[in-house]
Amino acid sequence: MLRSATHDPSMVTIEFANGSQSRFHAIWLRDNALDPETRAPGNGQRLITIGDIPATVSISAAEVANGDLNVTFQPEDKTVTFPASWLAEHVYDGAQDRQIGRIASGVTTWERGTDAPSGDWNEVQAYPAAKRNWLTAVAEYGFAKLTGGPTEPESLLKVANLFGYVRETNYGPYFEVRTEVNPTNLAYTGLGLQAHTDNPYRDPVPTLQILYCLENSAEGGDSIVVDGFRAAEKLRDQNPDGFALLAGYPARFEYKGSDGVCLQSRRPMIELSPDGELIGIRFNNRSSAPFVDVPFEKMEAYYAAYRQLAEIIDDPAMGVSFKLEPGESFIVDNTRVLHARLGYSGAGSRWLQGCYADKDGLLSTLAAMQMTQPEAAE
Amino acid sequence: MLRSATHDPSMVTIEFANGSQSRFHAIWLRDNALDPETRAPGNGQRLITIGDIPATVSISAAEVANGDLNVTFQPEDKTVTFPASWLAEHVYDGAQDRQIGRIASGVTTWERGTDAPSGDWNEVQAYPAAKRNWLTAVAEYGFAKLTGGPTEPESLLKVANLFGYVRETNYGPYFEVRTEVNPTNLAYTGLGLQAHTDNPYRDPVPTLQILYCLENSAEGGDSIVVDGFRAAEKLRDQNPDGFALLAGYPARFEYKGSDGVCLQSRRPMIELSPDGELIGIRFNNRSSAPFVDVPFEKMEAYYAAYRQLAEIIDDPAMGVSFKLEPGESFIVDNTRVLHARLGYSGAGSRWLQGCYADKDGLLSTLAAMQMTQPEAAE
Numbered sequence: 001m002l003r004s005a006t007h008d009p010s011m012v013t014i015e016f017a018n019g020s021q022s023r024f025h026a027i028w029l030r031d032n033a034l035d036p037e038t039r040a041p042g043n044g045q046r047l048i049t050i051g052d053i054p055a056t057v058s059i060s061a062a063e064v065a066n067g068d069l070n071v072t073f074q075p076e077d078k079t080v081t082f083p084a085s086w087l088a089e090h091v092y093d094g095a096q097d098r099q100i101g102r103i104a105s106g107v108t109t110w111e112r113g114t115d116a117p118s119g120d121w122n123e124v125q126a127y128p129a130a131k132r133n134w135l136t137a138v139a140e141y142g143f144a145k146l147t148g149g150p151t152e153p154e155s156l157l158k159v160a161n162l163f164g165y166v167r168e169t170n171y172g173p174y175f176e177v178r179t180e181v182n183p184t185n186l187a188y189t190g191l192g193l194q195a196h197t198d199n200p201y202r203d204p205v206p207t208l209q210i211l212y213c214l215e216n217s218a219e220g221g222d223s224i225v226v227d228g229f230r231a232a233e234k235l236r237d238q239n240p241d242g243f244a245l246l247a248g249y250p251a252r253f254e255y256k257g258s259d260g261v262c263l264q265s266r267r268p269m270i271e272l273s274p275d276g277e278l279i280g281i282r283f284n285n286r287s288s289a290p291f292v293d294v295p296f297e298k299m300e301a302y303y304a305a306y307r308q309l310a311e312i313i314d315d316p317a318m319g320v321s322f323k324l325e326p327g328e329s330f331i332v333d334n335t336r337v338l339h340a341r342l343g344y345s346g347a348g349s350r351w352l353q354g355c356y357a358d359k360d361g362l363l364s365t366l367a368a369m370q371m372t373q374p375e376a377a378e
Numbered sequence: 379m380l381r382s383a384t385h386d387p388s389m390v391t392i393e394f395a396n397g398s399q400s401r402f403h404a405i406w407l408r409d410n411a412l413d414p415e416t417r418a419p420g421n422g423q424r425l426i427t428i429g430d431i432p433a434t435v436s437i438s439a440a441e442v443a444n445g446d447l448n449v450t451f452q453p454e455d456k457t458v459t460f461p462a463s464w465l466a467e468h469v470y471d472g473a474q475d476r477q478i479g480r481i482a483s484g485v486t487t488w489e490r491g492t493d494a495p496s497g498d499w500n501e502v503q504a505y506p507a508a509k510r511n512w513l514t515a516v517a518e519y520g521f522a523k524l525t526g527g528p529t530e531p532e533s534l535l536k537v538a539n540l541f542g543y544v545r546e547t548n549y550g551p552y553f554e555v556r557t558e559v560n561p562t563n564l565a566y567t568g569l570g571l572q573a574h575t576d577n578p579y580r581d582p583v584p585t586l587q588i589l590y591c592l593e594n595s596a597e598g599g600d601s602i603v604v605d606g607f608r609a610a611e612k613l614r615d616q617n618p619d620g621f622a623l624l625a626g627y628p629a630r631f632e633y634k635g636s637d638g639v640c641l642q643s644r645r646p647m648i649e650l651s652p653d654g655e656l657i658g659i660r661f662n663n664r665s666s667a668p669f670v671d672v673p674f675e676k677m678e679a680y681y682a683a684y685r686q687l688a689e690i691i692d693d694p695a696m697g698v699s700f701k702l703e704p705g706e707s708f709i710v711d712n713t714r715v716l717h718a719r720l721g722y723s724g725a726g727s728r729w730l731q732g733c734y735a736d737k738d739g740l741l742s743t744l745a746a747m748q749m750t751q752p753e754a755a756e
Contacts, residue, residue, distance in 0.1 A: 204737075294470065360581055
């Protein structure tokens, strides 16, 4: 509900029922008008371009009616209604958080001591609320386990189908993670692997990874996940200049382990949105290529920050560890959460299948569930 | 070939045969050592982590032998050879281009008057050089046609298979672009569409799009492509402050035209690498959501810059146009090149199929071809 509205030709100032005030510009309101000539009623897509709006757009009237806002635009002499609730959701007049390296709302960072969020195979398929909780964990914590699944090969594809689509790559729709004689990738050995994000040499990077366990009777081979966003926060607090270096210059990553494959990227280890929100981590010792975009005079400080970030990531206080049983899997947000594995021995067997998928599908599925099943209705 | 090398504990200074000098830090050289204990001989992956390198790493000897560089590192007392050619390729000591909005090397921007680069269906399948030229055009110009292909449905999947992998989305592995009665997307109508990049509401955005023509006897429906990088360059030259606003704050994009789909992104219209290289354009009037991340006092200037960018994009002097015949298709780099279509009438038929794919596969295929078939060998 709105209490009042005042205007001049360039903007409207409204007062909400709680007394807070917000200003909206004429051009912004006109561009975002909700009438059926501006937005297609069925699919919600905008029917006009910015060029269809006169550059001289101005407001000739603004009034509260039934608690909502009616605005009349000139020279079109067009009146449009903006619901109070819609305006409240789209306020842009106020203090925006601009801290460099800040974490987006809805994201919670963590370290050791956190219980691994987990869903149950049968429940997430049967109950929307269980599925929503599982997807919410991926969105909020950047990883979640799924337990109680089948031990048939390719079951991981069914995990991806629960929320989206597999991203096929040169490794196939999915890949086998077990010891090979002539491995094209160190993942296909029994070596331990430092916590890393996958495929930073790929642009766009796969934003989700699923690792699904089919056999795991070998000694070792435990999985460890580390919150790269928490690690970045720690680096920012301990060494803000070092954080700025890792965010401010691209690293380089490369993989050419197979015939016909030569993947290269030029992306920073710590990725920020242009207004400073932390949006991605790339960290992988195996596929880091020589860094050549850092100015000479900053290279030693860059390396010191890289070392410090690695120490934070490798700190046992950071990792949440678990050993997957056959039929268990986990998803990681590969733009945020690093995964490691302990080395394992030749006795017994360890067989995982892995695949990539993308966050757009997962977050879309989750958002659509949240719209149709509000939390209060559970 | 190297002429000479001098060192102190923290760095080596080398002189190449052409007289140019470059410095390399001890930590950088040690991290990038090429010996088989540091890099796996088969797949080239690094076997050590940054933490495996002593923080006190220093250089105790550096000398030229057979034209290459031998460096001895302490405290490991480890000597490693760096080929002169490898050092020349990885120089980081010098003036790096830091201009904001600069275009990456290997990319050529264009406007109307450019002939659409094109490959022939049979030739790109038969001749590696033809395929390489066609892929190079996509890398350099951001788009290329392919002519003389079959008119069977799903032929576009064969185009994707030439270099990489389809990115499946909620629209399917591919989608039909023709008039629908109750369209979930304005693309599925006969309306003209302003030049746009596809799916900016998806994160990660599809980095390639293929549009394949199966029927096109309708009046109109011509395809137009516009180089978003050229448009961004023009905006930067005409209005650097406006360019900085579109690059400096995220826009918002959204699509929820179908049940179970709610795609949202928070990404800038002009995307720069952290060191200022132009790496992406997102521009789509239909799916722009209300911009709420721009500070109030900058919103009008942001909108003015958006309008100016749109005017540049819509300027007929920018677009390269063509009408696809059945069996013809084109690829666009969806992070750079916008595509538009003229409206078309109900008389006759227009049937295109579209799909998404990603640049990692295309650029990898191209890079691998360049390694195995150097240009001079053609």
